[in-house]
Amino acid sequence: MKYLSFLRPNGTASYGRLENDIVYDLKTDSAPSDLKAAIADNVLSTLESSETFAYSQISLLPVIPNPNKIFCVGHNYESHRKETGRDEVANPSIFIRFADSLTAHKSEILMPKVSTSLDYEGELAVIIGKGGRAIAEAEAMNHVAGYACFNDASIRDWQWHTRQFTPGKNFPTTGPFGPYMVTPDEAGNLEHVHVITRLNGEVMQDQPIGDMIFPIAQIIAYVSAFTPLSPGDVIVSGTPGGVGAKRTPPVWMKPGDTIEVEIGPMGTLINTIGQE
DSSP states (O other), rough: OEEEEEEOOOOOOEEEEEEETHHHHHHHHTOOOHHOOOOOOOGGGOOSSSSSEEEGGSSEOOSSSSSSEEEEESSSBHHHHHHHHHOOOOOOOEEEEEGGGGEEETTTTEEOOOSSSSEEEEEEEEEEEESSOOGGGGGGGGEEEEEEEEOEEEEHHHHHHHHHHHOOOOSTTTTTEEEEOOOHHHHOOOOOEEEEEETTTTEEEEEEEGBBOOOOOHHHOOOHHHSSOOHHHHOOOOOOSOOEEEGSSOOBBOOOOEEEEEEEOOOOEEEEEOOO
């Protein structure tokens, strides 16, 4: 199934199920308050729709607008590790995004006033369904609610101020997340599904998820070893090689550009670039 968070035509926030371009609104007086709460209560598949909208009638929100935690994995494809010159490591490189850096499908990524070094990073986002601490790798995939496209857009000069990534990864509107969450049964085996990023129609990144250095189950086990995971938490699993910063000359996104992240059954996340 496909689930999404959205604004109704009257502007109120809701969440629902997407089938054949029809959005089944699942937020009722008796239902959980948002998609994160519905995942936590494990009731998504039992909720009945209060009304329906055409997909074209609604405005999307980030898939999970209010995650408690967003973990991002750096250099998780060998092609990207090599282009950045990073050393091989025995454990995933983890950094944090804040929820207020997220934005939605078809929304603008705003180039901040303080930089012109705006880069793309197409990635697979993993949404946690069942929380836990010290989750065994063998059980980790049972804790996944679904998957979505993510663009870990990066303000590179701020990222490179030091070897800590946080400033360059948390500017407002730089975390497009969507258009929807696809449940594991519909997503299927992701090993041969490609993460494809296009800038103005030109393919910039294209690599199968199976090429990850640290697979999803290992990342979940690693992260949950140092902090509890909760329903609705998001793990952004790393980007393939081909980022703009490592091209010659560098390719930066600029106002007026269109950036797309396509991941098989997770659809295509599309954003335009604006100026702050």
